[in-house]
Amino acid sequence: MRSQNLKGIIYRIYSSGQSDKVIYVIDTDGSKNTLLAKGVKKSTSKKSHSIELCNLVQAKVLEGYNLPLITEIKTIDEFNLWKTNDIGILLIQLFCEVIDKLCYENNKDKNLYNIFLDTLNHFDQNILLLANAFMLKAIWHTGSIAEVSINALNGSALNPNNIYFSRQVAGYISKSDLARNIELTGEPVDAKIAKSQKFILENPINKIIKLNLTFEELYKMLQIELDWFEIITEQRLKSKGIILSLVNKLHKAL
Secondary structure, three states, X not given: OOEEEEEEEEEEEEEEOOOEEEEEEEEOOOOEEEEEEOOOOOOOOOOHHHOOOOOEEEEEXXXXXXXXXXXXXXXXXXXXXXXXXXXXXXXXXXXXHHHHHHXXXXXXXXHHHHHHHHHHHOOOOOHHHHHHHHHHHHHHHOOOOOOOOEOOOOOOEOOOOOOEEOOOOOOOEOHHHHHHOXXXXXXXXXXXXXXXXHXXXXXXXXXXXXXXXXXXXXXXXXXXXXXXXXXXXXXXOOOHHHHHHHHHHHHHHO
């Protein structure tokens, strides 16, 4: 049996038996790690406080079992600013679900880890802007979408006054694409949204948070990006509907 040290962010947790938990960690290399935390559901466990969704942790892991066994674990950062914000709590669940769909075992993907960590490290009152930054950078990272200023169907430059979103295509198209293909449905998108998305993709998060967008613009942008993500991965985001609904309700309650 071999022991190793591991540092990363917990993005999924589920119970195993009466007292154990299985946790998923994306490590600093961007690899998926599935680990067993024995006895952490017991009130006497010293590990339980560290095993929480979206915690950055340092763990000592013992290999040689069906699942590597956590022998020691400590919290480096809990990202409490997210977890004490009503909308933030919802959004980190979305982030974790996205990571779960993009992270693989034995596949190093440092950029994915850095996108996740950078977002968590830059909590800001404009939290919906950060959510859009995370989603856009994660989508771009898959390599499955062209520039937002480029037609997703034919690669031509899009006129800022002729940008359309279709729930059948990852990326923007033009009105003429809808006319040529009766199977496509779509709706116009404000040029400011597409321009802001381009800025987000081209800049680090510390510059992105200076963007000035309304809640309605950010909310629409997030709807678009969630649809794009589902098209690209061909997987449904379980948290999508409830997050969009509750984010809207929480904003109206402010």
